[in-house]
Amino acid sequence: MSSAWDITAxxxxxxxxxxxxxxxxxxxxxxxxxxQRRILLDAFRAFEALWAPGQMLTxxxxxxxxxxxxxxxxxxxxxxxxxxxxxxxxxxxxRALRRAAPTPA
Amino acid sequence: xxxxxxxxxxxRYAKFPPYKWSHNTDAPWAPLPRPIKDCxxxxxxxxxxxxxxxxxxxxxxxxxxxxxxxxxxxxxRVYHHGFRDSDADRxxxxxxxxxxxxxxxxxxxxxxxAESAVSFVVSYSARRDVQERSPAIVAELxxxxxxxxxxxxx
Numbered sequence: 001m002s003s004a005w006d007i008t009a010x011x012x013x014x015x016x017x018x019x020x021x022x023x024x025x026x027x028x029x030x031x032x033x034x035x036q037r038r039i040l041l042d043a044f045r046a047f048e049a050l051w052a053p054g055q056m057l058t059x060x061x062x063x064x065x066x067x068x069x070x071x072x073x074x075x076x077x078x079x080x081x082x083x084x085x086x087x088x089x090x091x092x093x094x095r096a097l098r099r100a101a102p103t104p105a
Numbered sequence: 106x107x108x109x110x111x112x113x114x115x116x117r118y119a120k121f122p123p124y125k126w127s128h129n130t131d132a133p134w135a136p137l138p139r140p141i142k143d144c145x146x147x148x149x150x151x152x153x154x155x156x157x158x159x160x161x162x163x164x165x166x167x168x169x170x171x172x173x174x175x176x177x178x179x180x181x182r183v184y185h186h187g188f189r190d191s192d193a194d195r196x197x198x199x200x201x202x203x204x205x206x207x208x209x210x211x212x213x214x215x216x217x218x219a220e221s222a223v224s225f226v227v228s229y230s231a232r233r234d235v236q237e238r239s240p241a242i243v244a245e246l247x248x249x250x251x252x253x254x255x256x257x258x259x
Contacts, residue, residue: 007111024152026199
């Protein structure tokens with residue numbers, strides 16, 4: 001399941017499906033189980049449909065037909081993943097999912 | 106037009122030694138042995154997910170964790186540093202779709218969901234990935250009798 005076409009094309013896994021969504025949403029939008037299900041159904045169909053090594057199938061889903069601004073910002077300058085400060089080498093660690101809000105002092 | 110993530114990563118980490126991207130001219134191939142509705146399928150994630158009671162991942166960690174198929178996604182923890190995870194906080198199925206896979210198993214879309222998902226985290230050596238980590242993960246998949254692995258890289 002890829003949302004990084006160039007990286008996947010360079011790695012060349014046996015089979016891939018490409019979903020043009022922001023990174024880390026390769027199986028859909030949060031809180032949209034119907035979309036998640038459709039994406040996975042397409043991925044499983046691709047297991048049977050892709051017939052040659054390295055093929056990558058592009059899925060037709062669009063993140064937001066009215067707003068493509070995420071394409072300018074995702075992993076671009078100023079994009080701030082959790083826990084990453086001025087250096088990629090520090091400031092990250094374990095955390096519990098569903099506890100996104102900072103702990104009050 | 107897909108985003109040029111390799112170029113963006115080069116620009117983002119321009120102060121660090123350049124990352125050596127894997128560039129393979131050939132792709133491996135393993136034919137699907139039977140229709141997917143008859144296959145045992147495993148979820149494979151590099152999202153750094155693990156459960157309370159399991160050892161957390163560390164930096165440049167080549168180990169993996171097994172997440173039982175019946176795990177509650179609300180219990181998941183994550184160790185990953187390149188990961189905007191607010192949506193995964195709300196609903197991990199957007200990148201670790203265990204709930205959806207259980208439903209597809211119940212609906213007969215896949216033959217069976219493997220007893221555990223396999224979770225690991227980013228490392229900085231493609232050589233060590235291939236020589237050290239991959240054989241351990243392949244052994245887990247073989248032990249579980251998996252015919253197809255759905256990999257969601259993070």
